[in-house]
Amino acid sequence: MSQPKTRKPTLLLHWRGLGGWNFYFLIKFALLWFGYLNFHALTNLVFLAWLLLPLPNERLHRWRNWISVPIGLGLFWHDTWLPGPQSILSEGSQLAGFSGAYLLDLVNRFVNWQMIGAGFVMLVIYLFVSQWVRVSVLVSLMLLWINVVNMAGPSFALLPTKEATPPVALNTAAQPNKAAANANAMDQSAPPTSANLTAYLNKFYASEKQRVTTFPDTLPADSAPFDILIVNICSLSWSDAEVAQLRDHPLWKHFDIVLNNYNSATGYSGPAGIRLLRASCGQTSHSDLYKPTDRRCYLFDNLAKLGFKEQLMMDHTGVFGNYLQELRNDGDLQAPLMSQAGISASWTSFDSTPVFNDGELMQRWLDERQKSADARTATFYNLIPLHDGTRELGSTKTAAWQPRAKLLFDQLDTFLTNLDKSGRRVMVMIVPEHGAALEGDKMQMSGLRDIPSPHITHVPVGIKFAGMKAPHQAQPMTVEAPTSLLALSDLVSRVVDGQVFNAANVNMSVLTENLPQTQVVSENDNAVVMMYQGKPWIRLNGGDWVAYPQ
Incomplete structure (x- = not known):
């Protein structure tokens, strides 16, 4: 059967x-x-x-x-x-x-x-x-x-890869301000798991909430009046300058101090402007930028209390992205926009609005300061000729970045030279918003800044004291320690009495000693990038952390 x-x-x-x-x-x-x-x-x-x-x-x-x-x-x-x-x-x-x-x-x-x-x-x-x-x-x-x-960790690669740290993320020179470095250092000994990286980020923001720049209540009787001019350049990083071969431009020789490892903390203009205007407090998360904050955080408000008249200058309209409105609402900069009447247009912006001639604007600022009776001013100057999509007048094609950058550098070089000749006492601070992302990477194409990578947020910051009695050093004093916005506010508070302009000799090493250091953490709306154990890590949309791909 x-x-x-x-x-x-x-x-x-x-x-x-x-x-x-x-x-x-x-x-x-x-x-x-x-x-x-x-x-x-x-x-x-x-x-x-x-x-x-x-x-x-x-x-x-x-x-x-x-x-x-x-x-x-x-x-x-x-x-x-x-x-x-x-x-x-x-x-x-x-x-x-x-x-x-x-x-x-x-x-x-x-x-x-x-x-x-x-x-x-x-x-x-x-x-x-x-x-x-x-x-x-x-x-x-x-x-x-x-x-x-x-299952082995928060990220992996099918192939062994080289170190993920971009070559321009941090300069490698020794840090002279060891005391400040030790004071602001955070423990990075834990393995880089998602849980540990999130805990580190939370601890960073909690620590930053405790930091604030102390400004004097009043200026001493012997204080010397001077002006502060903050030049906030859109789309300029060390990586961009390297790609365009502009690191040896004569502009850099004007500076008394260069912050070599400055982190702008964001890849977009609006947040960059708010962060700079709130520089007197520690670094906040992106979402906290649009919430009320301690009055002590507003750099220009601190200066106004000491007699510095607030001024605002831009080479554009400020309408796109509600940029000007964000400066007023979240950066508390209420000064009227300096007149652009009679200034010629140099470029056409990506939104088809004019970009005014920065050389003419800077000269107008200097001419007006020479005639004004105001003893002290603090000016926020935002300029955008390096922004992606900027084109020549009458053209529909994006102009090459390098010629635009060289022209801007030449204009700044001329302005600083004329400033020296004028004898006017001015603290000039060149502080870019973020880079242009001239070089794309595996995460995002050239020009895209949705992810604030080290190539984008590692920007050149230069400080010049025009009109000093003391001779300028042959080479700028370079600060190699990791710094960010709080260091700028702290440096301003150290010279706010103006005595740096009257001193017979100024030791820039002493002036910059123990500047507040800030760990490298950058954030846009949906992306966080931070350095941990010498490598950049990224978290998108609140997900898991992964090593930044190289």
Whole structure:
């Protein structure tokens, strides 16, 4: 009597494999191999299981494929370093203000034709190999292996990589202000797990809340009047100057002090302006910038109490992104905008508004100060000719960054030379907002600053004391310790009585001794980048921390 045949469960008769989804995962593996993805291993494994689950009905199988298309696209976007929906929506109103030519330029930069070509080659190879090889099995095993490897820590790479610290993230010279360094140092001995990195960030912000610059209640009777001019340049970092070969420009020789390792803490203009105007307190999170703060935090308010008249100057309208309104609402800078009447336009901005001639604006400021009866002024001067998308008058094409930067450097050089000739006592502080991101990386293309990487936030800060009786040093005093906004406020508080201009000799080393140091933490709306154990780490949209890809 024959034995009845054992039948497989009905469900197991309907395995169909991944089909074209194999190519979807192969593309991801290739991008991950070269460090172009913030790959979410478990989420992709769940998606693969959803695609493999056998369905007895052919119609259900087709429906699943159609439903999976938007899911797959969304997951692919989630696995990239591209801005999330929240960031895009928050910037959507500003995108409407971009000129059509600038938007087309951004799209052209976004498309990587080499990657498209490589993807086409991979597709042909996949179609050829899949005739003989069960690719679904290989893809499934690969994704399982990635999940196992990923359990080891908050991030991983398929290939051994070089150190993730960008070469310009921090200069390597020895730090002379060891006392301040020890006082402000935070423990970084714990392993860089997501939990430890989050705890470190929280501790950083808690510590920063306790820091504040102390200004005198009144100036002494023998104080010397002088002016403070803060030149806030949009889109200039050490990396940009290196790429454009402008680190040896004569401009740098004017400065008495250069902060070599200054971190701007953000990649966008509005937050940069607010942070600078609130420089008298420790660094806050991005969200706290738009909340009320201690009155002692406002640098210009502190100066106004000591008799410095507040002034505001810009080479643009300040309308785009409500920039001027943010300075007033969140930076408490209420001074009227200095007149731009009669100033010629040098460029056209990315939003088709004029960018006024900075050489003429600076000369107007100097001429008016020479005629004014105001003994002391504090001027906030914001300028944007280096911003991405700026173009020559009458042109629709973005002008090359290097010629724009050289022209601006020449104008600043001329202004500082004329300032010396005038004999006027002025503390000039060149403080860029953020870099231009001339060099893109694996996380974001050139010009994109959604992620405040060290290449973007490591900016050159120079301080000059024009009109001093003391001779200037042959070379600027360089501060190599990690500094940020609080160091600027502290330095202003040290010279606010103006005696630095009357002294027969000024030792810049003593003047800059023990400046407040700040750990390198930068934040935009949806991204945080910080240095930990000598390497940059990034957290997007409140997710896990991963090592910044190199």
